[in-house]
Amino acid sequence: MTLYEGIALIQEKQAVVLDLGSEYTKFGFTGEAAPRCIIRSEFWCTTERKYKKVYDYKTPEELYDNLVHMLHLLYFRHVLVNPKERKVVVVESLFTPTLFRETLAKVLFTHYEVSGVVWADSPRLCALTLGAPVALVVAVGGREAEVAAVVHSCVVLHAMQTQPLAARAIHASLAELLDEDNNTKLNLPDHIIEDIKVKTCFVVGRERAARWRSPSWPAAACDVAYPVAGRSAIAVAGRTRELAAEVLFARDAELASLPDIVLQCIMQCPIDARRELAANILVTGGTATLPGLKARLAEELRYLITQPPYESRLHVREFRFHRAPCPENACAWAGGAVCGAADGGAARATPRDAYARARRLPDWVCLLDNTPPHHPHRDNLDI
Amino acid sequence: MAYLTQLDYVKYICSCGQLKPITSLYFCRHCLKIRCGFCICHEVDSHYCANCLENMPSSEARLKKNRCSSCFDCPSCFHTLSTRATLAQPRQPVDPAGGDTKVENKQPKKMYYLSCFNCRWTSRDVGIPDQPVASGGWPERANPFATRINQLLDYYKAIALQEKQEKLERERKKFSIRGKYITLTDKTGLTGAMARNIAGLPSNEAGSSSAIANFVASQASEEVEQLPDDIYTKEVNLKQITSMPQRLASPEWQPASVARLHPVAKLLSVKRSQRCRACDHNLTKPEYNPGSIKFKIELLAYYHVPEVKIISHEPVKPGEKTALLVKLTNPTGHEMQLRLLQPEDIPPVEDREEPRSIEKSLERSLNLEKDASACRAIERPPSYAASSVVATPVGALTLAQRDDAAEYDDDTQHDADHIILWRKSNKLALRLEVTTDASAADGAPASTAFAIEYSYRNTVPPSSTAAHHRDHTLYTTVLLDLGKVHA
Ligand SMILES: [Zn+2]
Ligand SMILES: [Zn+2]
Ligand SMILES: [Zn+2]
Ligand SMILES: [Zn+2]
Numbered sequence: 001m002t003l004y005e006g007i008a009l010i011q012e013k014q015a016v017v018l019d020l021g022s023e024y025t026k027f028g029f030t031g032e033a034a035p036r037c038i039i040r041s042e043f044w045c046t047t048e049r050k051y052k053k054v055y056d057y058k059t060p061e062e063l064y065d066n067l068v069h070m071l072h073l074l075y076f077r078h079v080l081v082n083p084k085e086r087k088v089v090v091v092e093s094l095f096t097p098t099l100f101r102e103t104l105a106k107v108l109f110t111h112y113e114v115s116g117v118v119w120a121d122s123p124r125l126c127a128l129t130l131g132a133p134v135a136l137v138v139a140v141g142g143r144e145a146e147v148a149a150v151v152h153s154c155v156v157l158h159a160m161q162t163q164p165l166a167a168r169a170i171h172a173s174l175a176e177l178l179d180e181d182n183n184t185k186l187n188l189p190d191h192i193i194e195d196i197k198v199k200t201c202f203v204v205g206r207e208r209a210a211r212w213r214s215p216s217w218p219a220a221a222c223d224v225a226y227p228v229a230g231r232s233a234i235a236v237a238g239r240t241r242e243l244a245a246e247v248l249f250a251r252d253a254e255l256a257s258l259p260d261i262v263l264q265c266i267m268q269c270p271i272d273a274r275r276e277l278a279a280n281i282l283v284t285g286g287t288a289t290l291p292g293l294k295a296r297l298a299e300e301l302r303y304l305i306t307q308p309p310y311e312s313r314l315h316v317r318e319f320r321f322h323r324a325p326c327p328e329n330a331c332a333w334a335g336g337a338v339c340g341a342a343d344g345g346a347a348r349a350t351p352r353d354a355y356a357r358a359r360r361l362p363d364w365v366c367l368l369d370n371t372p373p374h375h376p377h378r379d380n381l382d383i
Numbered sequence: 384m385a386y387l388t389q390l391d392y393v394k395y396i397c398s399c400g401q402l403k404p405i406t407s408l409y410f411c412r413h414c415l416k417i418r419c420g421f422c423i424c425h426e427v428d429s430h431y432c433a434n435c436l437e438n439m440p441s442s443e444a445r446l447k448k449n450r451c452s453s454c455f456d457c458p459s460c461f462h463t464l465s466t467r468a469t470l471a472q473p474r475q476p477v478d479p480a481g482g483d484t485k486v487e488n489k490q491p492k493k494m495y496y497l498s499c500f501n502c503r504w505t506s507r508d509v510g511i512p513d514q515p516v517a518s519g520g521w522p523e524r525a526n527p528f529a530t531r532i533n534q535l536l537d538y539y540k541a542i543a544l545q546e547k548q549e550k551l552e553r554e555r556k557k558f559s560i561r562g563k564y565i566t567l568t569d570k571t572g573l574t575g576a577m578a579r580n581i582a583g584l585p586s587n588e589a590g591s592s593s594a595i596a597n598f599v600a601s602q603a604s605e606e607v608e609q610l611p612d613d614i615y616t617k618e619v620n621l622k623q624i625t626s627m628p629q630r631l632a633s634p635e636w637q638p639a640s641v642a643r644l645h646p647v648a649k650l651l652s653v654k655r656s657q658r659c660r661a662c663d664h665n666l667t668k669p670e671y672n673p674g675s676i677k678f679k680i681e682l683l684a685y686y687h688v689p690e691v692k693i694i695s696h697e698p699v700k701p702g703e704k705t706a707l708l709v710k711l712t713n714p715t716g717h718e719m720q721l722r723l724l725q726p727e728d729i730p731p732v733e734d735r736e737e738p739r740s741i742e743k744s745l746e747r748s749l750n751l752e753k754d755a756s757a758c759r760a761i762e763r764p765p766s767y768a769a770s771s772v773v774a775t776p777v778g779a780l781t782l783a784q785r786d787d788a789a790e791y792d793d794d795t796q797h798d799a800d801h802i803i804l805w806r807k808s809n810k811l812a813l814r815l816e817v818t819t820d821a822s823a824a825d826g827a828p829a830s831t832a833f834a835i836e837y838s839y840r841n842t843v844p845p846s847s848t849a850a851h852h853r854d855h856t857l858y859t860t861v862l863l864d865l866g867k868v869h870a
Contacts, residue, residue, distance in 0.1 A: 024631070033532040034635040036448070047402075061763060068421065080449045080653050082427050111761060113424070130601035131535060199624045202610060221615045238615075280603050292610040320603035325531035327637050334532065342539030 015087035016079060017336040019122075020070070020104075022055050023142030023167060024286060026333040027074045030089060030340030034326065035333050037078040043069040060103055067107040075112070083112035087349055089340040091332045093146060094121045094155065094364065095162055101361055109355045116349030118340060119361065123148035123155050125335025126284050129324045134276040138262055138297070139332070141285040142167045145248070145258055147265040151273045157364065159268035161261035165248045167287050170197060173247040177240040192228065200224050200236050201244045203292035206299045212243060245290055249300060255309075259300035263310050278316040286329035294321065393691050395684070396860040397422060400765040408684035409666040411659040412841065415855055417684050422761050423666055424658040431673035433652045434463050438673055450648035453518040455497055458632060458644035462501035466517055468493050497521075497646050509644055524645060526635040534598065541594035656680075660761070686714050689721060689782065689837050691861045694812060698869045699771060699829035702821030706814060707773070707831070707865070713782035713809040717840040721782055723775040723815075726834045729858045767862050771819040771831040776802045785809045817865070825870030834860045 019026040021041060028035035043066075045052040054070045057063040075083045088108055092101065101119075108114045127135040127150035139146045145165040149156040171193045178196070179186055188196075204212075211218045220238030227233045248258045255264070262281070266274050278301075283294050301319045304310055326334035350361065362369045371377055391404035398414075399422035409418040430444040431437060432451035439447070455464040470491040494513035497506040506521075507513070514520045526532075611617075623641050630637040632647050654669040668680040694708035713719040786808055804812035817831055839855045 026634075028634075031536060033526045033529045036634070038631040038634045065421075072425065076425060076427065076653060076655060078650070080427060080430060080444070080651060084424070084426070128539070129535065131538060131598060132600045132603070195626050198627055199621055200619055202614060205610070219615070222618050224619045224621065226621065291608075291614070294607040295609045298607045318605075320605055321607050322601050322603045325528045325535070325601070327634070329637075330634060334528075338532065338535050338539055341536055342543045 013081075013086045015089055015118075015340050016081070017089040017091065017333055017340055018071075018074070019091035019330075019333040019336065020054065021142055021286075022144075024329065025054075025070065025074065026091075026330050027079055028333070028337065029079070030337050032337055033334065035330050035337075037074070038330065039073075039078065041070065043073050045069070060099060063100065063103045064107060067104055068111055071107065071112060083108075083114055085113070085115045087116040087118065087340075088114050089118040089120055089336045091120055091122050091125055091336045093144075094123065094148065094157070094160060095144070095146065098363060098365075101363070105350075105355060105361050109352050114352070116351045117355075118349045120336055120339055121155060122146075122332035122335075123150050123160075124153060125332045125339060126150075126282055126324065127153070128335040128339055129326060129331055130280075130282060130322050132280055132322065134273060134280050135322065136262070136266065136277040136281045138258075138281060138283045138288075139285040140166050140248070140258070140283070140287040140293070142287075145261065145285075145287075147261050149265055149269045149273065149277050151269070151277070156265075156269050156273075159265050161265045163256050163258070163261055165256075165258050165261075166285070167194075167197075169247045170201075170245050170287065170290075174201065174240065174244040177244060178234060178236065181235045181237045181240055186234065188228075188234070196226055196234070196236060197244060197290075200226070200241045201290065202241065203245045203248075203290055203296045204242045205292070205296060206303060208242070209246060209249065209296075212239070212246075245293065248293075249296065257300075259297060259304050262297070262301060263304060263314060266316065267310070267314050274314065275316050275318075279318055279320040280322060281319060282322040282324060282331075284324060284328050284331035288328040390864070392693055392864040394862045394864075395688070396765045396767075396862065399761050400763045402765060402767060402862060405684050405688065405690055408688070409657065409659075410682050410684040410687040411662065411664065411666060412682055412687070413662045413664045414659060415839065415841065415857060416661075417688060417859060418659055418666060420657075422660060424660050425655050426658060428654045428656040428669055429671055429673075430651045430653055432649060433673075434649055436673045438671070439651060444651055449651045451651060452648070454649035455521070455646035456632075456649050457499035457502060457504050458629060458647050459504040459641070460499060460502040461628075461632065461647075462499055463649065464497040464499050464506075464646055466495050467498045467505075468495050468517070469513065470494075471513065504644070506646060509642055511645075521646065524636065528635075537594040538598040541592045545592070545595070687839070688859055689713055689719060689835055691835070691863070693863060693865075696817070696865055699817065699819050699823075699865050699867075700869055701819055701823040701825075703819060705771075705817050705819065707817045707863070708804060709813050709815060709863075711780070711782060711811045711813065711835075714785055715840070716784050716842075718784050718838075719782040720838040721780045722778075722836040723773070723780075723813075724834045724836060725772070725775060726832050726860045729834050729836075729860070765860070767830070767832065769832040769862070770823045770827065770829050770868060771817045771865065773831050773833045774816040774818065775833060776813075776815075780811060780813075782811055783809050819868065823868045825868060827868045829865040829868045830862060831865060832860060832862045834858055 015030045017026075017028055017030055017035070019035075023041060024038050025041045026035040026038050028037070040051075041054045042051045043054070044050075052066065052069075054066045057066055071083065075081060090104065090108075105117065108117055122139060123137040123146070126137045126139065133152050135150045137146075137148050137150060139148075143164060143166055144162050147161040149159050171190060174197055175186070175188065175193055178188070178193075208218055217239070221241050223238050224236040224241065225233040226236050251257045251260065266277050269277055283297060288294065298319060298321060305314060305316065305319075324331045324334070355361075364370055367377075393404065394402040395405055395408055395417060397403055397408060397419040398416040399419065401419050401421050403419045407420060409423060410416075411418050427441075430439045430441060430449065432439070432454055434454040435451065437451065437453075439451075456462070457464050471494040472491050492515065494515060495517050496511070496513045499505070511522065625638055625641055625644065629641075629644065630639065633645065636643070636645070638644055654671075654673070656668040657666045658664065659666055665680045666682045667678050669675075670677050670679055690712040692710045692712070694710050696707040697705040699705055711721065780803070802813055802815075804814050806812070819829065823829070836856060836858050839857045841853055841855060
């Protein structure tokens with residue numbers, strides 16, 4: 001113990017990488033190929049006597065408490081290191097609410113006394129795992145599907161797209177279909193819905209989905225009887241298995257389906273990057289592991305590009321897909337692990353003393369941070 | 384056991400504003416304040432395996448990725464796996480000349496495999512060969528992505544190095560480039576050099592190392608994984624597909640099929656020591672031996688703060704007075720003077736900044752920034768709503784010191800006093816009167832709060848020049864849960 005801590009004082013302590021997803025949290029060390037743990041983003045709340053999700057909060061204090069408990073669990077039950085005087089790479093979505101970032105910073109710096117925090121956005125970290133200069137990152141996670149174009153390590157901010165088309169949406173749709181199959185309101189807990197999805201559901205091809213919408217249904221895949229302790233088995237019809245994830249591809253007048261937001265993102269990017277982006281798509285996030293999802297997305301993209309409004313405005317014909325060197329659900333995390341190790345974490349981290357002075361974080365949406373130094377309005381912003 | 388299994392009817396207000404039962408509170412003898420798990424600093428003290436109770440030095444634990452080398456968890460149900468022995472007859476070619484020459488070779492050999500007593504999973508289920516030794520030697524799997532991640536690491540490290548050199552160069556030339564999007568592009572830091580690399584610009588002559596030159600970026604392909612052809616016709620065998628917890632138990636592989644499950648090396652546990660944030664003194668420090676549940680330092684509130692227990696109470700009714708019987712215990716080795724008051728009557732904490740020695744105040748001022756910010760963020764006003772008010776007796780009560788021998792006496796003293804019900808050694812039962820607000824709704828949670836003023840004798844060994852063995856008057860607020868309001 002003393003020997004190692006002694007060495008660590010000379011060397012920099014190996015930093016940790018934290019990816020606090022809405023459903024699952026990935027936590028581990030920089031420079032390693034996989035996170036040490038992937039656990040649900042929830043903890044046992046002793047006062048409420050139930051598992052509480054980190055993202056269930058009503059007040060900033062409640063969020064603060066949630067984060068304190070979650071990090072305690074991660075540091076002392078899973079990764080087993082002292083948080084004190086150790087750097088953290090935080091993998092964050094560019095859509096993270098300011099309150100969440102600020103509270104997380106407060107918890108890390110004041111409650112756990114970490115020595116520095118590197119704030120890194122997930123699209124760029126995902127692109128980092130490819131080493132390719134241009135990438136279109138389609139992250140389908142727990143709550144949201146996010147599409148971001150990364151061009152030469154810059155996220156094209158105005159082209160970013162997000163829609164609530166992820167695991168939550170699939171679970172809601174699956175729960176509805178299961179109620180139909182069993183002719184009753186099942187009210188299954190979320191982990192059983194998730195288990196049914198993981199074990200039985202898949203995404204069908206475009207044509208088959210169209211046949212399901214037509215009057216002549218195709219012959220469905222095999223039905224499954226899913227046993228649940230303490231009640232009769234739940235019938236999972238073949239149709240349910242095939243259509244649970246259809247909600248991601250449902251097109252309406254607003255053109256807000258998953259392939260639509262991918263194309264819209266490309267469309268809003270600079271014209272000289274579009275072809276490259278379409279040829280460098282990376283589909284990540286836990287939901288991307290659903291069998292058939294990538295195939296369907298590719299199929300939809302190749303079809304929709306021939307349809308209005310895209311055919312006249314988007315002149316790309318070729319879609320190519322990358323494979324990340326890590327499981328889909330840990331892609332952004334792996335990027336963080338590489339980035340944190342390569343940098344030494346030193347240069348880009350917000351050190352604790354800087355945070356203690358400023359009490360705020362740089363943020364891309366904030367005019368303080370995104371007004372160029374020579375801009376005429378710069379002088380009106382006081383820091 | 385009641386402490387562990389029952390709801391917390393009596394809660395204390397920690398100095399940070401959290402409400403906790405006395406069993407989860409600490410008492411800092413140096414700050415003379417109650418502390419709790421929320422406002423103290425936790426530290427990893429030692430690593431050990433909870434199954435074989437083997438200690439592991441931190442450096443070794445780090446090398447072994449915090450996993451025990453001899454214990455495994457079941458990949459199916461996460462129960463601990465047991466090593467089972469079988470006798471294997473070594474296969475020998477049949478010797479037509481007669482076998483009495485090699486008798487010793489025909490001895491059956493002991494072979495070992497791993498088995499789960501809970502769900503009957505065995506290492507043979509997934510084709511792991513039996514091992515000739517009882518512990519260790521189990522085949523390890525390499526992370527399939529490790530090679531590529533290492534290439535990426537080398538590549539980005541080389542780029543970061545190159546960028547650093549360029550920066551130095553630039554600074555030397557006093558040549559500053561101000562980018563338009565400085566905060567956006569500079570965040571991961573791999574930008575400038577990488578952009579240069581991509582644009583094919585000549586990079587710093589020394590910087591273009593082999594790691595950069597040999598790096599091959601990921602190649603995108605037209606093909607994506609298609610659904611298997613038999614997906615529409617194949618029966619689903621739920622037992623052959625892993626659940627999410629089973630997949631995530633090994634984040635590197637995340638097997639989707641039960642046939643790919645592999646024993647999971649057991650994650651170590653840690654013993655934690657706890658430290659007061661304000662004064663950096665240890666509040667608890669466990670013994671090093673994993674088998675021991677004792678502590679070298681154990682400053683628990685349970686040993687220092689008078690304990691309040693509810694004996695019984697009448698149902699709480701709106702606008703009425705109800706009786707409440709509580710028991711007070713003095714856990715310390717010194718006589719204690721107690722007084723009950725209303726929580727709002729606690730005198731505000733005057734700045735008890737005593738004249739300190741110079742080095743101490745210097746030390747303090749150095750830590751001041753950290754202290755102030757940390758405490759401000761963590762402390763918050765306690766949030767509770769008491770539906771009833773306790774009529775607090777005016778006089779002071781005296782509680783004798785804890786006397787382990789007195790536990791065996793049975794001479795409960797019944798005082799004539801109408802407030803003190805009985806008194807026994809260091810314990811005291813009080814009859815209190817609770818007045819409930821007339822507006823309390825039926826079924827609403829009923830609770831009451833009162834503060835205790837108590838004398839405390841500080842027994843910190845004389846370490847500094849400051850006068851020790853002093854008596855202090857301390858305050859704590861207690862919140863009692865009285866069930867529900869019955870209209
Ligand atoms: Zn506290
Ligand atoms: Zn062990
Ligand atoms: Zn088992
Ligand atoms: Zn203290």
